[in-house]
Amino acid sequence: MNPTVRLERADAVPQDARVRDFDELDSDAQHALPGAVDGDPVTLDAPTALEDGEIVKYTGYYRISVAE
Numbered sequence: 001m002n003p004t005v006r007l008e009r010a011d012a013v014p015q016d017a018r019v020r021d022f023d024e025l026d027s028d029a030q031h032a033l034p035g036a037v038d039g040d041p042v043t044l045d046a047p048t049a050l051e052d053g054e055i056v057k058y059t060g061y062y063r064i065s066v067a068e
Helices: 027-037
Strands: 004-009 019-021 055-057 061-067
Touching: 004 027
Parallel strands: 019 055
Antiparallel strands: 004 061, 055 061
16 A cells, blocks of 8 residues: 655654655655645655654645555
């Protein structure tokens, strides 16, 4: 089953949070992120290195939610 990714804007970033920049993501995740920023869940075609709960810096800071 392919993972579904959702993003939620993070108003505050905890000091101990794992934060990655958009450029650090694999190409599948980079292509999926713009759609997820619009609030729509995005299903990736393959497993991803994104981890549930991590923070990604894109056009702001976003908390990642990954469901299998």
